[in-house]
Amino acid sequence: MERFFSSAKNKDIKNNVVEVDIDKIRPNPYQPRKVFDLASIYELAESIKHFGVIQPLSxxxxxxxxxxxxxxxxxxxxxxxxxxxxxxxxxxxxxxxxSAVVALIENLQRKDLTFFEEAEAYFHLITEHGLTQEELSKKVGKNQSTVANKLRLLKLPKDVKEIIKDHKLTERHARALLKLPDEKMQRSVVQRIVKNGYNVSESEEIIEKILFKLSGGKKEKKVLRCAVLKDVRIFANTIKKAVSVMRESGIDAVSEQNECDGFYEYIIKIPKKVSF
Known part of the structure; x- marks a missing residue:
């Protein structure tokens, strides 16, 4: 490889491919991935053994x-x-x-992170690096609502998250557990899910039954929530239709919908100057 790469002793090595001693490279402290599959590492090593490092490290x-x-x-x-x-x-x-954002994006693109690792990485970037949810969503190419929903997963107790990880439950299982009002109930239900091998639909069903009992069995509340939800969707469709009409008229309007804690956010951008 020496004939293809410059020496790291050269003065100007930035943005050029060079060779460096492997023992001089320390890990990225912002690496969001906590667990690495040894089998995949061995497979990659076998490939490198035969073909070399095709893509240099950054x-x-x-x-x-x-x-x-x-x-x-x-x-x-x-x-x-x-x-x-x-x-x-x-x-x-x-x-x-x-550096932290690039490490996260690399893993997201390869889909290497668990949903909890992804959530923890988002939390770290916001709390340790001062990014807002909006800034973070733009950097990682995700909707702000997606980032917000991932962060909510971290509200689950540590032991509940460990059970979810150990038994390979899905993100939808975790989201369903978030509906329960306290940690004790979340622990009890996740153990029940594991013991009985409930899939997502079955888990959501037992959680809805628990919530129904907690509400005193008042079905009208659920009906009311559905009616309100239906109204919200009508409003959302009205906004989308209005933007569509503007675009058909030659106005380059765009709309964005974000799901935040406690409310929906709609952003409509209309250019100041319109040319027909």
Whole structure:
């Protein structure tokens, strides 16, 4: 590989592919993925053994001549497994915020994260790096409502989340449990779900029955909620239709719907100047 890559001793190595000592690369502290499948690492190592590292790792400069990994954790682990002394990297300028976002995006694109890891990564970027939900949603290419819904999953108690992880329950299971009013009830129901092997539909059904009993068996409340929901959908369709009419008339209007805690947010953008 030496004839293809520059030496890391060169003065200008930024944005160029160079080779660096593998023991000088430290892990990304903002890596959202907590668990790595060893079998997939071994498979990747076998590929690298035969074809080399096709895609260089992304790193940034650290103190004392070291480098901090930005993207390529699996490749780094596979190279370490092969006991490679040097690996190809691209050295880029990047601050803590961007490094954390890139590490998250890489995993999201490869669908490597569990829904709890994704939620924890969002929470970390908001609390530790000062991003708003809107800024974060734009950076990771997700709707703000998606980010908000992921963050809600973190409200579940730690032991309940562990049960969900250990028994590979789905995100919909977790969302259903959030409807229960207290942690004790959530623990009891998740244990019942695991014991009986309930799927999502069955889990949602028993949770609805519990909520029905808690409400005193008053069906009219549920009917009222459905009626209100139906009205909201009518309003939403009215907004969409209005935007559609404007677009058909040559006005480049756009609308965006976000589901926030306690309310729906509709944003309509209409250009100031309209040319026909």
């Amino acid at each position: 790193v940034r400069k650290a103190k004392k001549g070291a480098f901090e990994l930005i993207a390529g954790e699996r490749r780094l682990r596979a190279c370490a497994y092969l006991k490679m002394q040097k690996v190809p990297v691209i050295v880029v300028d990047m601050n803590d915020n961007d």
